[in-house]
Amino acid sequence: METRFFDLNQLPCDEDFDLNQLPCGEDIDTMIIQEIDEAQGDIPLFIHSHSTNSVVLDMGRDDEARYRYWDLSFEQVDESDDDNHQQEGGDDFDENYAQTQQHINSTHTHDSGGARRRRLVLTDDQRLKVYQAVLEKSHGGKLKKKMTTEVSNIFSVPIRTVQRIWKLGRSNGGDVKSKKKKRCGHPKLQVDISRLMEIPLRKRTTLLSLSEALGVSHTVLYRLIKEGLIRRHSSTLKPYLKDDQKRARLQFCLSMLDQTSMPNEPKFVGMYNVVHIDEKWFYLTKKNEKYYLHSTEADPLRTCQSKNYIGKVMFLVAMARPRYDSDGNETFSGKIGVFPLITKEPAIRRSRNREAGTLVTKPIPSVTREVIRNFLIEKVVPAIKATWPIEDMGSTIFIQQDNARTHIDPNDPEFRRVASQDGFDIRLMCQPANSPDLNILDLGFFSAIQSLQQKKRSDTVDELIGAVENSFMDFVAESLYMKFSVYGACFT
Template sequence: MDSVSVVDVDDCHEIIDLDSDDAEDGQGQYNFNYFGAEPGVVEVNIIDLNLPPEADFNNQQEHNESNPQLAVFNNTAAEETNQQHQNESIPQPQSHHNRRLRNYERLQILCWLLDNQVNGQLKHGTITEASKQFNITRQTISALWNKAKKQKQASQPFNVDNKYINCGKKRVECPIDRIIQLSMGQRTCIRDLSSMLGLGSTTVWRMIQRGLIKAHTNPLRPGLTEKNKIERMKWVLSLLIGDSAHTKSKFYPMYNFVVLDEKWFNQTRKSQKYYLGANEVPQYRSASSSTNIKKVMFTGVVARPRYDEEGTCVFDGKIGIFPFTYQEPAKRASKNRERGTMVTKIISSINREVTRNMLIHQIIPAIKAKWPAEEGLQPFTFNKTMQRLT
């Protein structure tokens, strides 16, 4: 009884002997033997890939009867190959081009050549016709046919697996220990890190994309002494509600707490980016010194926001931002203003008295004006940053 050699398209290393009389049905369960594996029974589909992708799968059984020497075996190879032909039809541009063929495409070309051969020889013009039909150069078709003839002469099953396994440029690997041994100042940017590792900047960038190197922003935290840590812990524990350790399970809601913080800002920047119109003239900026730019201090005041039962915000908690500035009339006339015009000036020296005046004359009146009226008048507490000033 004749036997049919079956080759796995994806991994052509497992050869099976399939009974040809049973294979004429095209489908079924068959006994098989792997080389070096346990015998078993699997579902086998004999497929002719020469049919167009839109052709019905059942019609391929009749086309297989003319050439039962080649079949495809895999647990899911039949379904995957049929799906690939439905989703990925081979393009047919006008010009030939050398492209890397997939295994199922090489198998399709070999099936077509076997159907058009007579006594092991191709007819005149068959390779040219195959080149036009599959949009592949004649050299590729000839190499595939010559390889198949050598396999047949050696009594080997047809193997269309390509040899592109470990081809191409090898990936540059860098041990993580080399990165860890560098100091933080030597790896602040990709250019510095690539220079210290002896690699290209693009290679380091690809390693970042693969997750081998990760970007990290390291904040500067306050240096607390043991005394500072104890004071912070005492302040946190003082916010617990209850009389004993067993009843102190909840924190004070802090609805009557007001948080204040100060921040210095430069009046302007040495270089500032703007977006202008097509015909707009950029503004001329000047200063007496580009290194000693004047600074102004702001105090931001916020409280805990309030929400009603429906989740609507009735008080956003934003009290305001208060600059440490003052206004006085201009003493002299200039091209920019007349004499006596009110000019805003910066308080350059911020001391205890200036901060107290800011708190009494600006911050507290703003809190009274914006505090929710339904809560009524109640004592409120400033955060610890400003408690020493009160």
């Protein structure tokens, strides 16, 4: 075998440089390319021409193209050299190849597509099986042509791995165990996790701030999170409850117990006769929206007069628990109604969109107690009477509201007069203070119909009202029934 040297300074080492055109004849097993540089010194580059079919060029510089990789296909190389390597005494090549392999494995090697490629590591049992397979095919300790190739195909390992194991076994009397220790690399950094609880919460909001407080890198924290020693937690603000409010909440939950199930198997009542009401603002658009676009699609442009004054409308929503018969068919959807708090006023001036005097929909600027009373008497109560199941006409119906200042007193005489007409017994009740989870609307219904409303484009107040009303009607009763199951869990 011959080892030939080339001067890298005399080679066109650019992106179109084809190493396949180098003079690689049958007598060349290893090419060593050197860069003659007084500052850098001679940098050897080992290129194996007929087994790995790849080349690594260490340019010896700190630029992005320090390591270059090419696939080689030398047609003039005699493939028999691989199998006759042990017989022809390629010790020089083994030394060069070992240095090359060590240099490649010490860096992050990649294939031509940029994907990371790791060196195959065999266990001691696998190495022994490879050695025994080569030993069975050998004749008097010598290998014939294509033997290492056959073993390489059987175990799906590189040819050079098979040859290296064979050479190691021949020199060590059949001992082919790996020389690597069981635990290699840098020792694992030990971190005192108990110090984490001593760090203030304000310094534990990000991994960067936590790493600074602990004095470790953020990659160590990633490992600790993966091991389960550190966990992420999202903290949300909860309403503050005073002692008397806690007692009122407890009494409210106890009042929902079914007295017939006491004391052996206490259960909560079905709460089918409770109508939940509450108000919510719905907006024409949001300040920030997230879209998924095509790679060539232009970014959408969203504008408004002022992002601090986006058009909005307040809605009063009334909901009850859905009902089903014994066969699972829906008999009552529980949807009482959604009522926008708006007024119709004639336009004072003429514009390009309307003539003067045209009725314009405007949100009620100030929602007072009188406004809520009028909506309860003129909107909510008639809707309950129109949609309530006939078989439950004689039972008492409770309208549950929160403790907002604009809500009327449960004993309001004008409301009691209207609610007791037409054979109905409709009463007002207030939920415990600072307990929004005890209202089905705040518990999840508002966010559900809001997500449906935001999928519809609304440019005007009338379009927003239509979108909210359609979202209210499109919400399926099965999902509402599941939310009542979650509502019942809030009592325990």
